[in-house]
Amino acid sequence: MGRVRRYFRAHGMALTRTRRDPDRASLIARLKRGERKAQGEFFDAYVGMVERVLFRLLGPDVELSDMVQDVFIQALRSVRSFRGDEGGLESWLRSVAIRTALKRVRWRKARSWLGHASPDAVLELSATSDPVTQTALARAFEVLDRLPSGERAVFVLRFVEGMQLQEVAQACAISLATVKRRIDRARSRFQRWAQQDALLAEWMRARLGDES
Amino acid sequence: MNPKDDSLPALGQAIAAAQDEGLRHWQSRHPPARAEFLMRATATLGQRRRRWRRRFQWGVPLLVIATVIMVWVAVGRDGPRPLSFEIEGQGPGAPQAWIAAPAGELVPLEFSDGSRVVLEPRSRARVLQLRANGARVALEDGAAEVNVEPRDGNWWIVDAGPYRVEVLGTAFRVGWNADDEVFSLALQHGRVRVLGPELAEPRFVSSGERLDIGASRVAPVAGADDEIRPKAALEDVGVVEPPDSPSRADLAEERRPSRFVRRGWKALAEDGAFEEALNAADAAGFDRLCKTLGADELIALADVARYAHAPSKARRVLLELRRRFSGRDEAAMAAFDLGRLSTSNCREARRWFGVYLKERPRGRMAPLARRRIEECSP
Numbered sequence: 001m002g003r004v005r006r007y008f009r010a011h012g013m014a015l016t017r018t019r020r021d022p023d024r025a026s027l028i029a030r031l032k033r034g035e036r037k038a039q040g041e042f043f044d045a046y047v048g049m050v051e052r053v054l055f056r057l058l059g060p061d062v063e064l065s066d067m068v069q070d071v072f073i074q075a076l077r078s079v080r081s082f083r084g085d086e087g088g089l090e091s092w093l094r095s096v097a098i099r100t101a102l103k104r105v106r107w108r109k110a111r112s113w114l115g116h117a118s119p120d121a122v123l124e125l126s127a128t129s130d131p132v133t134q135t136a137l138a139r140a141f142e143v144l145d146r147l148p149s150g151e152r153a154v155f156v157l158r159f160v161e162g163m164q165l166q167e168v169a170q171a172c173a174i175s176l177a178t179v180k181r182r183i184d185r186a187r188s189r190f191q192r193w194a195q196q197d198a199l200l201a202e203w204m205r206a207r208l209g210d211e212s
Numbered sequence: 213m214n215p216k217d218d219s220l221p222a223l224g225q226a227i228a229a230a231q232d233e234g235l236r237h238w239q240s241r242h243p244p245a246r247a248e249f250l251m252r253a254t255a256t257l258g259q260r261r262r263r264w265r266r267r268f269q270w271g272v273p274l275l276v277i278a279t280v281i282m283v284w285v286a287v288g289r290d291g292p293r294p295l296s297f298e299i300e301g302q303g304p305g306a307p308q309a310w311i312a313a314p315a316g317e318l319v320p321l322e323f324s325d326g327s328r329v330v331l332e333p334r335s336r337a338r339v340l341q342l343r344a345n346g347a348r349v350a351l352e353d354g355a356a357e358v359n360v361e362p363r364d365g366n367w368w369i370v371d372a373g374p375y376r377v378e379v380l381g382t383a384f385r386v387g388w389n390a391d392d393e394v395f396s397l398a399l400q401h402g403r404v405r406v407l408g409p410e411l412a413e414p415r416f417v418s419s420g421e422r423l424d425i426g427a428s429r430v431a432p433v434a435g436a437d438d439e440i441r442p443k444a445a446l447e448d449v450g451v452v453e454p455p456d457s458p459s460r461a462d463l464a465e466e467r468r469p470s471r472f473v474r475r476g477w478k479a480l481a482e483d484g485a486f487e488e489a490l491n492a493a494d495a496a497g498f499d500r501l502c503k504t505l506g507a508d509e510l511i512a513l514a515d516v517a518r519y520a521h522a523p524s525k526a527r528r529v530l531l532e533l534r535r536r537f538s539g540r541d542e543a544a545m546a547a548f549d550l551g552r553l554s555t556s557n558c559r560e561a562r563r564w565f566g567v568y569l570k571e572r573p574r575g576r577m578a579p580l581a582r583r584r585i586e587e588c589s590p
Contacts, residue, residue, distance in 0.1 A: 034257065036250060036253075036254065039249075039250060039253050040246065040250055043244070043246055043249055043250070044244075044246065047244045047246075051235065051239065051244075052235060055231055055234070055235045055238070056228075056231060059231070059234075060234055060238050062576050062577065062580075063576065064238070064242070065242050065245060068244070068245075069245065069248070069249045069252060072249055072253070073249075073252060073253060073257075076253055076257055077257065103374075103409070106374075106393075106409055133226075133230075137226065137227060137230045140223065140227060141227075148391065148392065148393055149393065150390060150391075150393065151391075156224075158224075159220050159221055159223065159224030159227075160224040160225075160227050160228045160231070161228070162224070162225075162228070174352060175310045175336060175352060177310075177312070177336070178336065178352060178353065178390065182390075182391075185391065187220060190220070191220075204219055204223060207222075207226070
């Protein structure tokens with residue numbers, strides 16, 4: 001190590017040991033103090049995750065950008081009551097995003113003119129998929145849109161996002177037993193309705209049902 | 213052959229892959245609005261901090277006096293200890309732990325201030341927080357009878373799904389059907405304040421009154437779905453029932469279905485019953501609603517009319533909205549919706565989409581409006 005230091009010193013460079021950025025470790029404390037720089041770091045670190053969670057539950061909603069900001073604003077409003085460590089910050093923020101998304105789902109159901117994938121949203125997804133898959137997935141989105149918001153959330157988080165049951169329970173702030181019950185009901189409804197759609201049922205049989 | 217049961221994870225992965233593709237496409241056109249977020253955070257949160265700073269500055273001596281009084285009161289009484297509670301038959305309860313009432317059994321929670329929460333069979337709840345002057349209970353599913361000891365400065369809150377019941381010293385029965393997302397409240401004594409979806413402002417409920425709110429449920433489709441509540445339940449609309457005073461003997465093993473009493477047009481629309489919702493709006497006075505509803509509600513009423521296949525009524529609502537709320541975002545949105553209503557008349561559609569673009573050239577629906585104008589171009 002001494003030779004390395006001498007080398008760097010001889011060439012006018014400073015040898016710095018990689019150490020954990022203290023600002024990152026104290027992000028939560030700085031957010032609670034209302035530091036603007038911390039708010040920017042918070043946004044940069046988790047905006048991708050928030051966008052993904054909202055997109056999973058809502059599809060390409062026309063107000064998605066605003067909703068991403070709503071999630072962060074809501075999180076900043078309530079960060080003072082956050083008691084976890086930095087490791088729990090992401091899962092806490094995910095819960096805020098899920099609650100925001102479910103409020104939007106309920107609002108949309110009242111309006112009912114933008115489903116999980118409106119005809120325009122389907123166009124957004126059709127960049128590279130084959131036409132049959134495009135249509136089948138759009139039909140799958142429509143079936144998902146018919147589920148009650150609570151069942152839809154657990155179904156999407158479990159099967160689309162791939163979260164474990166306990167993670168889904170924590171993210172949705174419900175018990176594990178309720179998660180299991182809702183998944184069971186969502187699965188039953190989804191399969192029954194998918195069977196009623198000939199194209200979707202056939203696509204599922206062809207692409208997914210006979211893989212073994 | 214039916215789709216295999218284990219095909220759902222694979223379907224989920226296919227949906228995820230398609231969504232990821234769509235998300236990348238969306239992200240390429242919507243870079244994170246970091247600067248806008250920071251400005252908004254400063255504006256929203258900074259204002260609150262400045263207000264608190266101003267209050268704190270003037271309130272320092274008052275705070276000192278208040279602290280002295282609080283300490284005196286705490287010492288004078290038995291101390292500011294938070295409440296505790298016991299689960300009958302099980303012993304002391306712990307905050308945050310789930311409590312489930314089995315089928316056919318009631319589970320009473322006895323609080324140290326004399327208040328009592330009784331979970332009905334097949335209900336699930338937990339005590340979120342305990343304070344010296346009350347508790348916060350979350351009812352995840354089912355129903356509970358709540359008796360709060362009336363006391364000055366009570367702080368008792370019951371969360372039933374997305375609804376919050378703020379207790380002002382009373383006895384009531386609250387229910388939340390998590391599967392169908394229906395909220396119900398029947399007040400026996402006292403008064404509560406309810407907040408939550410479908411309530412534009414907090415709703416006070418007094419002795420002898422009840423409140424039923426139907427939240428989202430699956431829209432009925434052609435072909436029977438035996439899991440959706442039978443339409444017969446909607447025949448209760450218009451019937452006012454006396455509040456329940458359930459005794460233990462009256463409580464059934466099956467979870468009580470919520471009864472829809474005098475459901476308004478909004479609740480019916482939320483359930484996808486658009487024709488019934490339009491009938492309810494007519495019964496409430498369609499013209500009167502057009503003249504008195506807020507902008508957001510007029511948008512919703514127009515949607516109800518549209519989905520109930522009454523485009524002329526939808527048009528009437530939207531024109532009234534534009535007249536009453538001229539210049540606002542909702543009025544511009546109404547222009548867009550008028551364009552959507554005019555799909556069989558391209559000239560009319562172009563005109564309204566053009567109005568939207570004139571009023572909101574950079575609005576959220578601007579790209580779609582331009583596309584619709586192109587589609588309708590001769």
